[in-house]
Structures are given as C-alpha cells and as structure tokens.
Amino acid sequence: MRKIIALLIFSVVFWCSSAACGKVYIDINSPAFQKFPLAIPEFKDLGNMKPGENLSAWFADQLSSTLKITGFFKMISQDAFLEDQSRAGITVEEIDFSNWSSIGSDFLVKGGFSYDGKNLAVEFRLFDAIEGKLITGKKYWGKSEDKKAMVLKFADETLLALTGKGGVFDTKIAFVGKEGSSSEIYTINFDGSDPVKVTTYKSLSLSPQWSQDGAKIAFTSYKAGNPDCYVIDVASGTTQKISSFRGLNLPASWSLDGKKILMVLSKDGNEDIYIKHLDSGSLQRLTNDRAIDVSPTWSTDGKKIAFVSNRSGSPQIFVMDSEGKNVRRLTFEGSYNSSPCWSPDGTKIAYEGSSNGCFQIFSVGEDGNNLMQLTFEEGGGESPSWSPDGRYLVFSSKKNDREMVCIINANGSDLRVLPDIKGVKSSHSPSWSQHLNLY
Amino acid sequence: MKRNSIIVVLLALVCSLSLVFLSGCATDQTVKSNTIKGDANISTMETAKSKAESVALEEDTLKEAALKAKREQERLMAEAAAFKEKDIHFDFDRYDLTSDARKILGEIASWLSKQNGWEITIQGHCDNRGTGEYNLALGERRAETAKSYLMSLGIAEGRIDTISYGEEMPLDPANNEVAWAKNRRDHFLVVSKK
Structure with missing residues (x-):
C-alpha cells in the first residue's frame, strides 16, 4: 500500500458549499439522470516550476479522464472553450462564468500548481458555472510523484460534492x-x-x-x-x-x-x-x-x-x-x-x-x-x-x-x-x- | 668267470625285464587312472559347455521374452494412447452418458479388465458458456459419471482417478456450436501403474 505521508489536505481556504450543506446536486440513481456537463481547462502554472516540467495539460487531462470513467460526467471538448486561458484566473472573481454556461458546461474545474523547490502544491476548484459559485476547493501538497494521487483525491471530492458519495478510485x-x-x-x-x-x-x-x-x-x-x-x-x-x-x-x-x-x-x-x-x-x-x-x-x-x-x-x-x-x-x-x-x-x-x-x-x-x-x-x-x-x-x-x-x-x-x-x-x-x- | 658273468647278465636281464613288466603294469595303471581323471575332466568341461549353452539359450529366451514383453508393452501403450483420441461428449449443461459414450466406456472397461497393471484418469471438460465455478462442478460430474459407469462394468474404484478442468482447457477456443460441442467432453488418460 502506497502511503503519501507528505500529502496534506488544506480545505479551510475554500468554502465547501455542497458538502457543508449536505446538498446533493443530482441523484445519479434516478432513471432521469443526465451526466454532469463539465469543463476542465488547462491548470495554471502559479510559479517556480522546475524547468521542462509543464503540468498544465497533464492535470487537466488526468482529472478529465478520471472523472470520465466514473460514467457520471460529459466532458466538454477543449475545442469549444471560449475563455482566453492566458488571461483568465482560477478564482470566482477572475472567471467570467458566461464563457462556460454558454457552451453547455454546467460545471467547471479550475486549478493551478506551484513548486517551492521541495514540494508540489496543487489547487483544485469545482464551480457551479450556472450559479457562478464555488462548490468545493482543495489544496494539496506532496512530492512530484504524488500528483496522480492528488488528482484521484480531488476526483473523489468532486463526486462527493455532486452526488453525496465519493468514488472508488482507491479500489x-x-x-x-x-x-x-x-x-x-x-x-x-x-x-x-x-x-x-x-x-x-x-x-x-x-x-x-x-x-x-x-x-x-x-x-x-x-x-x-x-x-x-x-x-x-x-x-x-x-x-x-x-x-x-x-x-x-x-x-x-x-x-x-x-x-x-x-x-x-x-x-x-x-x-x-x-x-x-x-x-x-x-x-x-x-x-x-x-x-x-x-x-x-x-x-x-x-x-x-x-x-x-x-x-x-x-x-x-x-x-x-x-x-x-x-x-x-x-x-x-x-x-x-x-x-x-x-x-x-x-x-x-x-x-x-x-x-x-x-x-x-x-x-x-x-x-x-x-x-x-x-x-x-x-x-x-x-x-x-x-x-x-x-x-x-x-x-x-x-x-x-x-x-x-x-x-x-x-x-x-x-x-x-x-x-x-x-x-x-x-x-x-x-x-x-x-x-x-x-x- | 665268463659263465658267471653271463648268469649275472641274464639275472640282471630277468630282473630288469620283470621290473620292466612290473613297472609296465604300474605305468599301465597310472595311465588308466589318468585316463579316468581325464574323462572326468572332459565330462566336467562338457557340463560347463552345456551350461553355457543353456544360459545362452535362457538369455535368448529372456531376451526374446523381454522383447516380447517390450513389444507387448508397446502394443498396450499404443492401445492406451488410442483412448486419448476417444473423448466422449455431452449435451450443454448435461452429464448423462450418451449411447456413444457408453460404447466407448465399454471398450475402455473391457481393455482395463484384461490389463490389471493399468489405470485411468478421466478429465471432465465444459464449453465456455456459463460460470467458471459451475463449469468446474459440471466437469467434475461428467468425469464422475464416467467413473461410475466404468465401476459398474467391474473396474475397481482404486484404478480410476477423476479431475475437472471446467471450461479452462478447451480443445477449440472459438465461440460457436461446433467448438462448444467439441469442448464438452471427458478425456481419458490410460497409464501403466507406477
């Protein structure tokens, strides 16, 4: 069993609305269940990355494919994205949600990463793009090789927030x-x-x-x-x-x-x-x-x-x-x-x-x-x-x-x-x- | 003096002649006994020779017997191996014996009843439809049914072993009726007792 000792979870900074309120967005067991339309643009490099290591696309792709195989998400193609990603930020204040709701993406995940010479720090934020608000956000610290574990952890958080129950990523x-x-x-x-x-x-x-x-x-x-x-x-x-x-x-x-x-x-x-x-x-x-x-x-x-x-x-x-x-x-x-x-x-x-x-x-x-x-x-x-x-x-x-x-x-x-x-x-x-x- | 000398010579002659005679007799006896001894030697030699001949004959007979046994063993092995080509087949999800299966098992039983030094392993197999676990049980039933039938024909239980491979060792891995029918089988391994 792999232990990620260095992996710390920091969730105080972000308001976790759905988990806190116990609100479940959609009952996935309902016969009327429609997949969650979700967009995941490339993650932002928040600085100090080791040269030659570009994780922007890696985090977006990994989280996309992980959530896709749960069978509960319809991933919006990057070709449809309207937002100028070089300018847009990753917080509520820095996002124009109409860019996302207008392409049918009811939900949005944004993230960013930075490296302090020892640890990789990665932020993930799940937004309700229709309401224009943060649903849940997490920040993880760990070694570079823990980055997949961070993705799986946030995929779990995403499912928990939207369906009331986490995933089976650790099975x-x-x-x-x-x-x-x-x-x-x-x-x-x-x-x-x-x-x-x-x-x-x-x-x-x-x-x-x-x-x-x-x-x-x-x-x-x-x-x-x-x-x-x-x-x-x-x-x-x-x-x-x-x-x-x-x-x-x-x-x-x-x-x-x-x-x-x-x-x-x-x-x-x-x-x-x-x-x-x-x-x-x-x-x-x-x-x-x-x-x-x-x-x-x-x-x-x-x-x-x-x-x-x-x-x-x-x-x-x-x-x-x-x-x-x-x-x-x-x-x-x-x-x-x-x-x-x-x-x-x-x-x-x-x-x-x-x-x-x-x-x-x-x-x-x-x-x-x-x-x-x-x-x-x-x-x-x-x-x-x-x-x-x-x-x-x-x-x-x-x-x-x-x-x-x-x-x-x-x-x-x-x-x-x-x-x-x-x-x-x-x-x-x-x-x-x-x-x-x-x- | 001259006359005396002649008498002495004559006496000596008589003595020597009688000696010669005596010794001649003695020599004759010795020769005879020697001859007997020689005869005994010859007869011993002759016995040894006949022994050698009979050993050689025996060896030949043994060799011949061994060859015969070897040929017989080879014949039996060939006959035993031929049973590998005589799988019996079953209907889907069934383990009852068809008339063809009974006929083949009859041949096997009649062979085994004549060849006490041989024993049989019956492998039960299934097609790959249905659950692996159920098919392991079904394969076992197929093997056990054939075993019971051989026992009913007089083959001792101790000479019959069974093992099920379920659907794990298909003859034909394809997924169609022909392959499935081939794979639903009992396979026979007849081997000489160790």
Whole structure:
C-alpha cells in the first residue's frame, strides 16, 4: 500500500458549499439522470516550476479522464472553450462564468500548481458555472510523484460534492489472466492502470476472491495437480494452502471479519457449500444435496447466502440463511442463472443468465422482484462483481475467442473495457476489492 | 668267470625285464587312472559347455521374452494412447452418458479388465458458456459419471482417478456450436501403474 505521508489536505481556504450543506446536486440513481456537463481547462502554472516540467495539460487531462470513467460526467471538448486561458484566473472573481454556461458546461474545474523547490502544491476548484459559485476547493501538497494521487483525491471530492458519495478510485479488480494453456491471478486499478501479476505458477489459477480488508486474495490453483485453495497476502506474496481435499476446493466469499470463507468442496463426491473457519481450520457444511451447489455469496450483513444449485433441474439462484436453513429459490425466468453477487446495500443480487442463447448480466431484488437486464452486449456478460459503493459492476465479456474484463454503471450504462495486458490473451472471473485507502 | 658273468647278465636281464613288466603294469595303471581323471575332466568341461549353452539359450529366451514383453508393452501403450483420441461428449449443461459414450466406456472397461497393471484418469471438460465455478462442478460430474459407469462394468474404484478442468482447457477456443460441442467432453488418460 502506497502511503503519501507528505500529502496534506488544506480545505479551510475554500468554502465547501455542497458538502457543508449536505446538498446533493443530482441523484445519479434516478432513471432521469443526465451526466454532469463539465469543463476542465488547462491548470495554471502559479510559479517556480522546475524547468521542462509543464503540468498544465497533464492535470487537466488526468482529472478529465478520471472523472470520465466514473460514467457520471460529459466532458466538454477543449475545442469549444471560449475563455482566453492566458488571461483568465482560477478564482470566482477572475472567471467570467458566461464563457462556460454558454457552451453547455454546467460545471467547471479550475486549478493551478506551484513548486517551492521541495514540494508540489496543487489547487483544485469545482464551480457551479450556472450559479457562478464555488462548490468545493482543495489544496494539496506532496512530492512530484504524488500528483496522480492528488488528482484521484480531488476526483473523489468532486463526486462527493455532486452526488453525496465519493468514488472508488482507491479500489482494484482481481481477475484471471489466461496465457496460453496456463492462467495467473492479476490485479489492476479501477481505472485500468498498474496491472500486477500476483501468481507466477505457470499452472491454472482461478476464482480470485478479495478479503474484505483488501489484504488477501483467495483463489484455486492446480499447481499441485488438484484444484486446491490458497490464500495469498497481496503485499508480501506469502501464500498459504488452506484446503486440498480430493476434488474441487473453490473459495467463494469472505466474511466481513476475514475469519471465514465460503467454499465449495466436492470431497464427498458431490459439490456442496461449506464455511471454512480460518482460525481453527474447521469446516461447517451448509448444503447437503445431491445436486451441484456452487458460487455462494454472503449478503453484506452476513445473515444470508445466495448460491447456485441445479437441484431443480437447471442452474438457478437460491437464497438460504447463514446456517444453511430456509432455502428458497430466487430466479425462475430462464434456464440458466448463475454467479450471484450481493449488492453492497443488500437490496439486490447481480447474476448472469442466459438470454437468447447468450449470457447477460441481470439484477434481481433480494425478494425476487425488480428483475432487470443490465447488459445487452453481443459478447454477453459473465461473473459479475459489484464495486464497494454499488455504483458499478465488473464482469467478463467475450469477443471472438477472447474474454475481456468490462465495467458498467449499475444502471447498465457506460461500458468500459479494461485495457489489454502484455502477455495476457484472455481475462475473466473479476472480483472487485473494497476500498484500499491507497491515496 | 665268463659263465658267471653271463648268469649275472641274464639275472640282471630277468630282473630288469620283470621290473620292466612290473613297472609296465604300474605305468599301465597310472595311465588308466589318468585316463579316468581325464574323462572326468572332459565330462566336467562338457557340463560347463552345456551350461553355457543353456544360459545362452535362457538369455535368448529372456531376451526374446523381454522383447516380447517390450513389444507387448508397446502394443498396450499404443492401445492406451488410442483412448486419448476417444473423448466422449455431452449435451450443454448435461452429464448423462450418451449411447456413444457408453460404447466407448465399454471398450475402455473391457481393455482395463484384461490389463490389471493399468489405470485411468478421466478429465471432465465444459464449453465456455456459463460460470467458471459451475463449469468446474459440471466437469467434475461428467468425469464422475464416467467413473461410475466404468465401476459398474467391474473396474475397481482404486484404478480410476477423476479431475475437472471446467471450461479452462478447451480443445477449440472459438465461440460457436461446433467448438462448444467439441469442448464438452471427458478425456481419458490410460497409464501403466507406477
């Protein structure tokens, strides 16, 4: 985990109107939600920059692309800008807001930076261009290499001010990267940057599952021949084998306290769901059915478990309580529904279901109501996983003979494909981390 | 004096003759015994020779047997390897055996029942539609179903191993019906016991 010790936040100078008043500009969950039209002109050099280092365009571009991938902003093209940027300033007094409102930019971010020989100081200001007032402003100090962290921090502030909730800029996605006949576990940042190869077994490694604190990933690997279950400490790389019964040893979902993992074991010749208690190593069997029972997922409060079973003839989603009692069937439409993932607010479950011969992502209320199809892509969608704020889903989609990891907004809009990684032919089985406090 | 000398000579002659005779007899006996000894040596040598011959023969037989065994082993290996080309196939999301699958498993069982020194690993595979985890379970079911069928045909459980690779090792990575049908399979590895 990267610590930015030198990064200080100074927010006294700027009035933080929306956060202070608790005003949320627009409810992004509303069906009528329109993206925030936002302009970000080049940042101002406020002096003393090291020669050869021009960050004016860099800050504007970075903040633009970061906010754009949230799916909540419509970025106004720089070609449309009317303001003479060489003359305009970055404070309310120095801005003619009609230059911005007239080109359809309801919101505006301005900023500037300076260097005192040791630290980089960067100011960010978010304005309501219609009202002509400051919404929020922050000033950050840090080393030059912390500048991306500053951008991510202010992107978070911007979302908080406009929507009442910050972003998921400090989260990562774990997934399986196939390289020929072997596959390894990878992680990548929310914005598709900084891919990291977590395992290097040159074997089949599958089903990564983040622990709730983001420190560990459980996964299955064939590195010893059998599909055994391992837990890797992401920072140190220390790996522990936690289950190696004959047959399948699949991790599925961590408990909030990190002490239990829901698992699928087939040691008795039949795939059933168990709780593995990591402290004692003991097993608690939850299902005992002749059918296939797989893919268990805990509700956020840990009181319920959704899972897949073909006990009624085809794979369908079922819900039971945390002791394995009171099993009820959740999905009735379609002949193949699997891979459930409980939303962070506990109200709904995302899953993949077959639709016209192709798999797509759906969500359904915890009570079985409000069924919604979220993806309509040609390549379909499989293995959904929620972002910790519940605003996004990550899943895999097929194209020709490849699979790619994609992100959509929870309402199904703004599909984004994570970038290709060198040496990785195909990516699948994504798992979204909790907040990792990276910045 | 002359007469005396002749008698002495005659006596000496008789003595020497009798000595010659006696010694001749003795010599004869020695030769005979020598001959017997020689005969014994010859027969020992002859035994050694026949032993050598029989060892050589045995070696030949062994060599021949080894060759035969090697050829037999090669034949068995070829037959075992041929099962790699005899995948059995399944319908989508199914693990019940088709009649074709039963026929192939019947051939495998009949072969294994004759070749006690061999064992089998059944790999269960799926097409890439649906969830990876469910497909790992489905692949396991496909392998286990084939295992149960082999057991019902008299093959001991201890000779049958199963492993599921789910959708992770497709024969054909394409996304179409032909590729999917190829990929929904049990693959057989028949190997000599270690």
